[in-house]
Amino acid sequence: MIKKLLSTLIVLFFLIFSKSISAVESQDPIKLTLHDWTGQLITTNIMAEVLKEAGYNVELIQADYIAQFAGLQTGDLHVAMEMWETTGRDAIDEYTPDGRVVNVGSTGMDAIEEWWYPSYMKEQCPGLPNWEALNDCAEAFSTMETAPNGRYLGGPVTWGGFDDERVEALGLDWEVVHAGTDAALFAELESAYQRKAPIMLWIYAPHWAPSKFEGEFVDFPAYTAECYNDPSWGINPNAAYDCGKPRGPIWKVASSELKAKWPGAYNAVEAFKISNDEMGQMVAAVDLDGNSVEAVVADWMNANKSRWQSWIK
């Protein structure tokens, strides 16, 4: 009897003890990737802090947005916290089919991408944000090179977006000029805003620009899948793309190794959810008010304890 009790005790002791020394599956560091925009730094740092609270060992690594897929595939990298439906779809489609990279679901944030103009332009063009007003004020948005057509500064060609097709399909008297990077995009906005000069350009959210500069997105006919595929749909019966840009979730992607090696961490990444507004405020706190990413993340961790604790249960 005593022997039995003793052995039970020993087993129990070992169970408890072993549980306490390795609460998590592996102590190898989980590698999360950092890119070069603030929102992504914040999401990744929050995830890293939460995983640390759960007892995981994490490491943050600088990597390129698309090039990182090579690393996720080989298992050199494990988690990428922001893969936008609007810009990352091709990469997701290319790398997920063989199962080495997996889509871990939405971050809870939705990407918005559309034509945008600063509020002061509304005086010259009161019909906005309705897209039908675009042709009436094309001249107000023109420059020496594009006159009498309006000038629309589109995103880098790599972002896609079908703006050239949109202008054609909707019969807009506008010329599409492509910026090479988003830094160039926002440099032009900053410059025009300083001079209160006309500008119409591609803006995306969540981003600091819509909080720093006052303005609105243009209202195009709402996007549907048919609009892009079927010419007969929409205002122009002979052309596709006669509608606005799609809006879509910001995904999280991970290497298949994450689920195999750290299933608990995988579940935590999967549970991670945050809203556009929360993110917008945090990005502004960093980029406009000059706080550090770490401080902003720490504030969020303190204020949302019950939320992140439920992710690591």
Added chain:
Amino acid sequence: MSQKKINIVFIFLFIVTIIISLFSSNILDNDYFSWALNFPKSLNISFKVYITAAIKWLIDSATFGIFTFNDLTRAISWIIEQPYNIILSLVAKGFYEGQGSQAQLILSPISWIAIVGLMTTVAIKLKDASLAILTFFSFIYLAIFGQWQSSMITLASIFIAVPFGVVLGLIFGITSYKSPTAYKVINPILNLMQTMPVFAYLVPILVLFGFGPVSALIATIIYALPPMVHTTYLGLKGINPSTIEAGKMCGCNNQQLLWNVEIPSALGSIKLGINQVIMLSFNMVIIASMIGAGGLGYDVLTSLRKLDIGGGVEAGLAIVILAIVLDRMSHSYIGKQIDYNRRNLHFIARHLHLLIVLILILSTYVFGIFVDFLKVYPDSFTLSTSAFWEKAIKYININYYDQLEIFKFYILKYFMLPIKSFFISIPWPWFLFILTLLGWHYGRSKLAILNLVLLSFIIINGLWLKAMVTIYLCGASVILACIIGIPLGIWGGLNNRAYKVLLSITDTLQTLPSFVYLIPVVMLFRVGDFTAMLAVILYSLAPAIKYTIHGIRNVKPEIIDAGIANGCNQRQLLLNIRLPLALPEILLGINQTIMLALSMLVITALVGTRELGQEVYIALTKADIGRGLVAGLCVAFIAIISDNMIKSASKKLKIKYGFA
């Protein structure tokens, strides 16, 4: 044919080209002839598909029996990673026990005070007090402007990339010298490495060598290696044969001949190569940071994404400062003679500097435990000029934007657009014919066939139009860079004070990352070809100035004396003696300007140009290995063609003026 007749033929051909280009759109733009303007898509051969497949095969299936190709590349990155981690820990990160967020600090990095002391002492040892003062204030700048941590990360990667580049360069250089067959293989590969845009091979490197700083280091080494090989090879080739004979007569075997005779004789060139490796490694700092190198390059990128121009300028200047200090140090090292007298000194006297540095490092370690200031430069003592830069740009933007806009409009309308329409309206068969003819004129069948093959590659891959836009953008920038740079160079060649000022300007232009000025330029001139051209001019101006100065200053004094004796005035001296004699050198400067302009192309894709650089950039953002490499090869081929043509022209000129 005499030279005069040949000139007439070429002028005639040029006029014909202009006429063809002017009327091609009227005559050829119909169903029957449009193939001559746009190479038919149905005939394209997509090399990119094959290249992508080949790389995929290398990674997934290639094997040497015992180990796979992937194992091999991973082993290489492991070898590079070890010393890198040690240096990085030593100067920037500190040594840790354990991995990731659970790591415990066991030894903090060397204190900033000790590093400032170390670099200053090295400067004294290498040259003199003035270099030491420059070094001291440069490193203090890094601390005061809050760039210390990032600078040390950048410095760590330079300290690894440079030795690897130098050793590999020596090995390849010596191999090419010893075996003419090896030279024939290595030389074209080097030319490709030098002219291929770095963005084109970033993705393959990432895939092969894994993610992180090591891939960035490997890209840096690839980029910085070619000049080291070239200078080593040329240095060894240039040894006086009688020196080698003397060595042989003394009974050297091959090994002894190499290490005791040939390498010491070529040491001057080899040291010059080391200097080049350092400078080129600094050029890579920004691009390396895109694939995980961190450091100053990363700071520049993130500041500019936030439109924090000041932050970008400060981090960019930190790169310039580090580059200039290391450049001066390596130059002093080149000029340094071994001081044999020192051997007789007492141990302490001989190693005085070393001892001082060791004491400094140890004492800052020990006292750093108690006083934080000794260990890390405190954040609260840092300065920033950020607000100043922001205000300066804003002031120009608000007050002078309209004037700048008009200036831009005229340059675009009367200079850039005519050049653009000239190039893109030339039918490709005619261009192919002209270039083959030029190749024949300069290098007979060898160059003619080379031009034909390289150009055909571009056409067959369906990149004809983008290649012509590339040539237009580069051409326009090079013309303006020469119009600005050559007169400045002449001024610097004649005037000593101007020479000094120009030298520091060109040093800054060459090492300041172009990103730093790209964003302000966009703010003032918006995205487009004009902005791209400005960026290319700024970047490629340096060689136009430098080579001209060099050419003018190197005219033999006895020739000038002869001119003076014949009664030339200053104007005549310049126009009839100095300039013609400096012409071959100036041509080489133009050649370098073209090379730099081409290498800048990928960066201009970031402000919305539509040429081969953009093709490379798109491939990078889509991680399309084949597409990037093909577009990169096309850029490299354009560079190789123009390089061959100009070098031959320069050689002919030298023969004409009796240098050769």
